[in-house]
Amino acid sequence: MSIVPTGVPGLDQMLNGGFPKSRVVLVVGGPGAGKTIIGAQFLYKGITEYDENGIYISLDENKEHFQSEMRKFGWDFKKVEEEEKFAFIDATTMSRVAALREKVYGEISTLRGKQLPIDKLVEQLDEKIKQIDAKRVVLDTLATLFHRFPDPIERRIAVIDLIESLSELKITTIVTTELNRRGLDRTVSVEEYMIHGVIMMQTLFSEGVTSRALQVEKMRETKINPNLVPYTIDKDGIEVFPEVTLFERR
């Protein structure tokens, strides 16, 4: 099995080299955990250090915003897009149009993917993959989909549909999602059989000190470091410290 280096210092060590190639990995974290940054880092380092082109599918922010935010880390997504090494798929309007239609017509469909046309999205992705010969994909974030599909059954169908389609593309993929107060959204954990690995990003508060902590919850076919370890976000992006264990395992 081939290994794909993530481009996140320290994380590859925890994963015995990186992600398994052509699989879907879920990155879970609350708002501000660094999900967008880790996804962008995976793509940018992929392009600039590992010669693997990438595609970012955004469900909640537009291209200009993404590009200007990521420039702060020295990642010039505009340039790599011009070089046809990167593509940005703006799926925010897709979901907005569907939301509007629903509002105007009171149309709530039980059909697969109608509220976010998942088949169209996947079709567009497939086209882009071929066009730029992409090897990496990031979908950020599933959490948006949860707001779009308030009905848990419809939501589950949409999530299955999307993740199944992504895994069929045989591209190394990160899908991000949010952690709610009760922990991992059950909708996603139910679908975990289609997901190859899960990485948790958390913010811990203890005695007035805030620390960021990451854990590789699972990664099939990989010998992982299962410890909860610290990570930082600074001007170079995300770094993980696998040697530092926050809690001893019992």
Ligand SMILES: Nc1ncnc2c1ncn2[C@@H]1O[C@H](COP(=O)(O)OP(=O)(O)O)[C@@H](O)[C@H]1O
């Ligand atoms: N240069 C920086 N130095 C330190 N922290 C930063 C920097 N830039 C952004 N952050 C932190 O990154 C977080 C936002 O990351 P982001 O990937 O957008 O989160 P998410 O997508 O999970 O909501 C915020 O908590 C912010 O404080």
Ligand SMILES: [Mg+2]
């Ligand atoms: Mg984000």
